Amino acid sequence: MEVIHTDCLVIGAGLAGSAYALSAARAGLDVQLLSLGGPSEANSDWAQGGIIYDTSPEGDLLASDIAAASDGTANPAAVAQLVNEGPKAVRELLLDELDIDFDRTESGDLELTREGGHSQRRIIHARDLTGRAILSAVAARVDETTNITRQTGAIAVDLLTLSHNSELPQDRYAPLTCFGAWVLPGGGTEPVAVVARKTILATGGLGQIFQHSTNRPGTVGHGVAMAYRVGARLIDLEYVQFHPTVFHARGKPRFLVTEALRGEGAVLVNRHGERFMDQVHERGSLAPRDIVSRAIHQELAASGDPCVYLDLSELDADFARQRFPSLFERCAAYDVDPIADRVPVVPAAHYACGGVHTDLEGRTNVLHLNAIGETACTGLHGANRLASTSLLECLTGARFTAAADVADIESMEFRLPEPKSWHSPKSEADSTLIRQDLGLVRQTMWNYAGIVRSPRRLTRARRILLELREEVQSFYRHCRLSPDLVDLRNAVQTALLVVHAASLNPRSRGSHFVTTDD
Missing domain, CATH: 1.20.58.100 (Fumarate reductase/succinate dehydrogenase flavoprotein-like, C-terminal domain)
Structure with a gap:
């Protein structure tokens, strides 16, 4: 049986997992990073709209917008951490170190946009491919770091715990403690044991348990399920956010249509061209996502129509093509002109606001098991997530969790037994x-x-x-x-x-x- 020993096992290589790996490795720790696909194959890569960079003196406005979007249920401590620490995380890694090619005004300032639920412009972006621009740069820096080993195509099967996987009978009386995971290597059929001082769940969300989703294939809540099986506390799993605008055409692949379109002036209309959102919410098409999704659902149920539409007629055509090149390219592939034809859209499962319960340093109730990013739930989003908070949460959560783990590894003793052997059946699954x-x-x-x-x-x-x-x-x-x-x-x-x-x-x-x- 093959056994790999490491300081930190990071399960998932999206922005949260990659940022954690970078922070931990720079502090001298050895990191094994499980990556389902290539360096940029994660939900973070598909994030279109942008990332909040709010340096205005009215920081309380962001906190109030997050609370309002959550229907008053967000955890104030988690909100404060994001509002206070988020700008530093963006500035130090994305702006100063990686110099991400964010869109800028003619004067050279960062160009700010607005999305649903936001009271002002505070979101920076790289056209409509912000997630790709960020993750590709972070992933490249990860792969330049010598004490990070990326296991491409690897998938975690189950977590290792003292109570279930140690050969020593007395370990079953120990407090709930994680010491790594069984991992199926890319292209392999036999799992290997990765024994780690710290195990970090960064597997993303669970959107692909629904028929229609904006998430990448395989995003089925791996971290949630593995954590549940070892006794981790889960919270707020009923709060699954449905993105209101996903491209819809019969027989065609669906893809996310960024909320930034509405931030720049696009509006939702029915097939008669009526702005139905104006009767639903004071912010019209820029209402929070849960309200817009339900309004579309009700509109379609009443009309029997297969979709509603995004009307871009109020946007300058040249500006729209420059600002949203990915949208125009993908629509053109399906013979849709966003300006002339309007964009057909429906809601789809998008983001899990709940997940594995953690504190603000990523710790779960299982010793040495952490969770970050969409897999985790600090209560930041409450019952509904405010747009463009997800990438920022990945950065801040990764920084705080990595710092806490570095301190633990320097000061604590760890029980890391050899795990029990894995016995594989011979039959092949159908x-x-x-x-x-x-x-x-x-x-x-x-x-x-x-x-x-x-x-x-x-x-x-x-x-x-x-x-x-x-x-x-x-x-x-x-x-x-x-x-x-x-x-x-x-x-x-x-x-x-x-x-x-x-x-x-x-x-x-x-x-x-x-x-x-x-």
């Missing part, structure tokens, strides 16, 4: 059945636990998913590991956790909307 079962998870979640929920729908979802989980567990026990099988196992578990959380919360707040009407 890929057709795996695809069918994953499709059932997504259909069930979209139909019964999506934008609008009810007790009856959630009960049906729970019944379907419980039966499916038994089938999947049988797969898992009797078949050799594959990435698709790991995806399915975690997707079913995460879906059940979201449904359970939604069932326990009868109150509609933010992105969790419950009705008794079926």
Whole structure:
């Protein structure tokens, strides 16, 4: 059995995981970084709108906007950390060190835009490919750092804990303690044990447990499911944010249409050209995402139409093409002219506001197990996330968690036993059945636990998913590991956790909307 020893095992190489790895390695720690795909293959790469860089003296306005978007449920301490520490994180890494090519005005100042829920312009951007510009630069710096080992194509299977994976019987009496994970290497069929002083979950969100999502394939809540299986506290999983504007055309791939379009003056209209959002909220098309998504859902339910539209007619055409080149390029591929035709859009699962509960230094209730980025929940977003806070949360969370881990490793003793052996079954999983079962998870979640929920729908979802989980567990026990099988196992578990959380919360707040009407 192969065993790898390291200081820090980072599971996920998006912006949160990469920024953590960089901070920890620069402090002298050895880091193993699990990367599902290439250096820039993560949800962070798909972030279009921008990142908040609010250096104005009215910082309290940002805090109030975050609180308002959360429907009054955000954790004030987490909000204060982001507001106070966020500008420093952006300035030091993205501006001073990496010199990200953010858009600038003719005078050379950073160009600021505004998105839904924001009371003023405070978001910096690199055209409509901000996430790609940031992650590619951070990933390149990670790969230049000698004490970071990137394991490309690797997927974590389960966390190692003293109570479950140590050969010493007495360890089962120890407090909940993590000491690494079983990892399936890229292209491999046999897992290896990575034993680590600190294990960091940075696996992103869970959008792909829904039929329609803005997330990359494989984003099924891996961190949430693994953390649940070892006894970590989970919180706010019912709060799944649906992005209101995702490109829709029959038979065509869907993609996120950035909220910055509405920040620059685009408006939502129905097929008759009516601005239906003006009757829903005082900010019209710039209302918070949960409100816009439900309004679109209700508009489509009433009209029977397949989509609504983004009307760009109030934008200068030349400015729009320069500011949003990716949108125009992708729309053109599907014979849509954003200016002349309007952009057809629908809502889709976008961001998990809940996740693995942590403090402001990434610590969970399981000793030496941390979570950062979208996998974690500090309470920053409460019931609904304010636009363009996610990339900023990745940077600030990574910095604070890495600093705390460096201090722990310098001062603490760690129990790092050799883990029990892994015994693989000989049977191969049926890929057709795996695809069918994953499709059932997504259909069930979209139909019964999506934008609008009810007790009856959630009960049906729970019944379907419980039966499916038994089938999947049988797969898992009797078949050799594959990435698709790991995806399915975690997707079913995460879906059940979201449904359970939604069932326990009868109150509609933010992105969790419950009705008794079926």
